[in-house]
Amino acid sequence: MPRILPLCAAVAAFALAACQREAPAPAATAPAPQPTANAAPAYAFSPDINAADFAELDKTLSSDAFEGRGPGTPGEDKSVEYIKSQMQRMGLKPGNNGDWFQTVPMVETTADPNTTLTLTVDGKPRTLKFGDDMVIGTTTGQKEIDIKDSPLVFVGYGVDAPEQHWNDYAGLDVKGKTVVMLVNDPGFHVHDASLFEGKRMTYYGRWTYKFEEAARQGAAAAIIIHDTEGASYGWDVVRNSWSGAQYDLPAKDDPNPRVPAQGWITGEQAKSLFADAGLDLDKLRAAANKRGFKAVPMNATLSLDLKSTTVDKQSRNVVGILPGSEHPDEAVVYMAHWDHLGKHDSEQTPDGKTDVIYNGAVDNGTGVSGILEIAGKFAGAPTPPKRSVLFVAVTLEESGLLGSEYYVAHPAIPLDKTVAVVNLDALSPIGKSRDITVVGMGSSELEDILKPIALQQGMTMHAESRPEAGSYFRSDHFNFAKAGVPALYVDSGEDLVDGGTAAGEAANKDYNDHRYHKPGDQYDAATWKLDGILAVLDSVYGVGEQLANDDAWPNWYKTNPFRAARDKMMAAKSAAPAK
Structure with a gap:
């Protein structure tokens, strides 16, 4: 996660106002194709969102074989091919005008x-x-x-x-x-x-x-x-x-x-x-x-x-789509960044060892694993959604949200046909919570859709606990927001069922102090508790499912400065002659 415009005046005026649950039995499907980076035996995924599948995805993406997922490195090749293979496995189609990848030019x-x-x-x-x-x-x-x-x-x-x-x-x-x-x-x-x-x-x-x-x-x-x-x-x-x-x-x-x-x-x-x-x-x-x-x-x-x-190089966004049955030209977008910091000079990890690989298991192995789990559930549904659902794993977030910036300038689905964006970035594997964090809460009507769905999961919504950190501007949804597309950025809650807010704050502080942007950000089967992440995924799946099966066009709240861009965009679409 982070690093991040003539539009900044409007932006600054914006008042931004685990114990794993039991996994369903794996479906009796053919073994999924495995990339060369993953030498483990083939793993059979379930079509539902579950802890075992999520863990398999995250521990693979954050393994040393992927070399910290540095853009422009062999780790990128392994990462994007793995993500592509998972999208293919579940039956998605290439989402960037018939291609799985969107090439992003970059200077290293x-x-x-x-x-x-x-x-x-x-x-x-x-x-x-x-x-x-x-x-x-x-x-x-x-x-x-x-x-x-x-x-x-x-x-x-x-x-x-x-x-x-x-x-x-x-x-x-x-x-x-x-x-x-x-x-x-x-x-x-x-x-x-x-x-x-x-x-x-x-x-x-x-x-x-x-x-x-x-x-x-x-x-x-x-x-x-x-x-x-x-x-x-x-x-x-x-x-x-x-x-x-x-x-x-x-x-x-x-x-x-x-x-x-x-x-x-x-x-x-x-x-x-x-x-x-x-x-x-x-x-x-x-x-x-x-x-x-x-x-x-x-x-x-x-x-x-x-x-x-x-060096002039290229990186890649990975784009998969589940075409809509009635309005395939309209899309709900789920997004997460796949990149991390790659390999650096060695640094001591919390257990006293030295390491050169910045694995990025939380940041953002969790987000990519999350959108893939959501994609699998959409793809496994008995009937396809009426609108398309687009899944975008973007690059170069750690370099300043560059992959999403490039996508917004060259969208696979036009922005005036993009219903909403849901962004996942660095979910916390600290257990089930009574709350869900909406970063920049008070922004858009997407929150009205999320609220009752989250309540069904036993979670209330609240704003981020440390608004001084500027998290709203530090993840990829921000580029969509600047362009006017309603965007929802959710994170794990802190009011843990086991230990309350004090335990949640302590766990997040421990991560921020000892593993954030460090080699210690690794998948840990012994300490990770995934039930809280799964509840978040179920909730944001519900948001996308509702939007993908109706004709609503949620907007920013009236006091939000991004609303003007969306209103202008949609007015222009309405005024355009039919083709």
Whole structure:
């Protein structure tokens, strides 16, 4: 899961307002074809959603044989072929205009790990080491970025939000300069609920927006000061996510602006830098959370000789479809990203061993396994749905939601014929809960469909418990949302039947602290409890089943800024002459 636009003003204005259950006996079907990556004996899948099938899918996708599912690697080949084989097994058809795959062009950029960054204050240079003190890279596709003595300017949160009457760049010319900024939104670090959306992060708080805005302002480089609370993850996640090969869409396929060099600096290094420059970072952080903040020149410069290897490559989205019996041109979409971080330098796992493979069993082996289980249930139903159901396993989510961005620009089913999108990403194998999380709750009428179905599963709906983490902007549904298509992003609940909310929060914190974006994110038959995930899958299956068998077109709620795009899209469809 994550990394993630001229549309950001509207987005930021958005008030986002296990013990396994017993599996049914396997169906007496012919053994499924197995990919070369899975040397185990053939496994007979049931047509229903069940724990044994889910476990088989996840442990295969997250096995070492798939090498961490890195895009553009042999692990990708094994991953997409396995997903395709499962879709074929259950009887889906190729969903991308007769093809199982949608080719996504990408540029692979790998920064020299020996790259250093030099910060100079009063003629005294300070050299920062890649990984330990900072991470830096480029999305421009250039093999070398040479920056000499670029003046540093602290720009607070690096936000220009007209509808919030906030502009950290007001009266400022940063062309050729390096902007240094805080992560998250104005108001976050001082807990001022009157600013932006209070505790809930808006898109302005995401690092992707901040780099894009720095590019629009003409900066030579952009540096974010890391803090665990504001980012919602520790420095090790930043280091792991930004080291090794990085992927971007080619500039011709992505209209978003790009700053020549962008990266992060540790909080410790930032505090020391500011002190050397005669500034107090804590006082400036407080000042940056008040209206009328003015950017502060830092009396320091940045120099960087960034050498990278770049390779033009391709990755693939996997697209399968169950054609509708009455309206095959209309579709409900289930989506999950198959990619993870591949292989990196070795890191110690919680059991004290070292490992180089980032298996991604939770992130996002669970989501892919989930949509495949849902696909199997649809395909095994006695009658086909009236509308088509499309299953899309997208690539490059970890690189900034790029596979879904490309799909939205080149949809297999036109967006005005796409009824809704259901996204699954990093479900928690921590047991049955009394609740289901709707990330960005208060967004669309899809929640009205989900609510009674979830109640039948014994679950109430609630918003994410940590809205400051900005999860709504960190998964692939967001690209559909920006385009106007109603999207539902659900996650496991935390109010566990066994242990309550305290147990659920503790389990999720343990994952976030010890396994998220680390080699330890592995399938564990001894500790995983799948009944909670199965309840989520049954619920979102019910949403899709209802939509696929009626003629409803759910929309965003009236106060949601994405509604205007959907209304415009549907009005244009209605006005178009019949073909």
